[in-house]
Amino acid sequence: MSEKAPLLQVRNLTIAFENDETRQAVTTVQNVSFDVHAGEILCIVGESGCGKSVSSMAIPRLLPSPPSIIQGGEIIFDGVDLLKLPINEMRKYRGKRIGVIFQDPMTALSPLVRIGDQIVEAVLTHECISRREAMAKALEWLGYVGIQNPALALRCYPYELSGGMQQRVMIAMCLILEPQLIIADEPTTALDVTIQAQVLDLMLKLHRKESGMIFITHDMGVVYKMAQRICVMYAGQIVEQASAKDFFKGAKHPYARALLEALPSHATRGTRLKAIPGQVPGPGKYGIGCRFADRCAQARPECTAGAVDLRPVGDHQVRCLYAE
Numbered sequence: 001m002s003e004k005a006p007l008l009q010v011r012n013l014t015i016a017f018e019n020d021e022t023r024q025a026v027t028t029v030q031n032v033s034f035d036v037h038a039g040e041i042l043c044i045v046g047e048s049g050c051g052k053s054v055s056s057m058a059i060p061r062l063l064p065s066p067p068s069i070i071q072g073g074e075i076i077f078d079g080v081d082l083l084k085l086p087i088n089e090m091r092k093y094r095g096k097r098i099g100v101i102f103q104d105p106m107t108a109l110s111p112l113v114r115i116g117d118q119i120v121e122a123v124l125t126h127e128c129i130s131r132r133e134a135m136a137k138a139l140e141w142l143g144y145v146g147i148q149n150p151a152l153a154l155r156c157y158p159y160e161l162s163g164g165m166q167q168r169v170m171i172a173m174c175l176i177l178e179p180q181l182i183i184a185d186e187p188t189t190a191l192d193v194t195i196q197a198q199v200l201d202l203m204l205k206l207h208r209k210e211s212g213m214i215f216i217t218h219d220m221g222v223v224y225k226m227a228q229r230i231c232v233m234y235a236g237q238i239v240e241q242a243s244a245k246d247f248f249k250g251a252k253h254p255y256a257r258a259l260l261e262a263l264p265s266h267a268t269r270g271t272r273l274k275a276i277p278g279q280v281p282g283p284g285k286y287g288i289g290c291r292f293a294d295r296c297a298q299a300r301p302e303c304t305a306g307a308v309d310l311r312p313v314g315d316h317q318v319r320c321l322y323a324e
């Protein structure tokens with residue numbers, strides 16, 4: 001896998017949002033770098049507000065601008081820096097080459113259009129085939145994602161399907177275009193535990209070796225099931241990055257360890273993480289040193305004295321002065 005150039009290289013991505021009142025740019029995501037190889041699932045994990053969605057939605061350039069400002073970095077997809085593409089060129093990448101699966105299907109599906117017509121529209125935007133062929137393809141894909149009566153589902157409006165069925169439709173709509181990169185932003189968080197497990201199994205089953213996936217979650221149980229590589233984000237930065245094997249053998253960053261200690265036991269897998277005391281600082285309140293220091297049991301005065309960079313610790317990259 002490693003001898004081939006990565007499908008995606010995100011380098012030092014730094015993103016700010018313009019404050020509504022002051023018009024000042026507040027840096028929210030800072031120097032985020034990661035690779036995704038074809039066939040690989042990279043999980044980005046961290047609590048709410050850590051910058052998982054902002055970092056990932058910047059890739060297909062789906063962040064509204066304003067208020068978002070890309071302050072620096074590169075997003076090299078298949079050899080092309082997406083940040084340098086004119087917007088009409090970028091549109092050709094979305095859907096066909098980079099597919100997105102959102103957490104809430106009801107915000108992504110159009111409520112007034114039948115499921116079949118929505119999938120057909122998505123296909124016809126990118127492929128020169130007839131409407132009839134596109135509908136046949138939609139029927140086939142609804143079958144692949146485990147919808148019991150695909151012909152009936154094609155004629156349904158989104159509200160007529162359960163949450164789990166809607167999420168399967170979203171997955172079909174994304175995968176039908178066979179994108180090289182799939183960004184799945186908490187695709188199962190809104191589902192109950194049993195349906196979540198089924199949808200995760202489905203995504204693993206349908207994941208092609210030609211495509212890479214970025215899978216965002218706050219749930220270490222889901223990471224354990226899905227990831228080949230892991231990025232842990234905290235307060236807009238990556239604090240640890242490692243292969244899943246190394247990570248689950250022994251995470252190095254105190255925040256990553258705290259998340260792992262909350263990993264649900266087998267009996268309760270799929271439940272939400274236990275809270276870590278304190279809160280993630282918001283953008284603009286990051287300070288100069290380690291952003292986790294005020295919640296970290298191992299913190300020392302040096303931790304907040306100056307910038308703490310990511311550094312190699314064994315086969316991990318860790319942003320902690322004392323990790324070993």
Ligand SMILES: Nc1ncnc2c1ncn2[C@@H]1O[C@H](COP(=O)(O)OP(=O)(O)OP(=O)(O)O)[C@@H](O)[C@H]1O
Pocket residue numbers: 017018028046047048049050051052053054055067218282283
């Ligand atoms: N449109 C926006 N305008 C201003 N700030 C924003 C905007 N979108 C996101 N942010 C800020 O960026 C930070 C990171 O948000 P992001 O949505 O990436 O978090 P997340 O890790 O995906 O959290 P969650 O698990 O809740 O989805 C948050 O502090 C959020 O308030």
Ligand SMILES: [Mg+2]
Pocket residue numbers: 052053054185
């Ligand atoms: Mg998010």
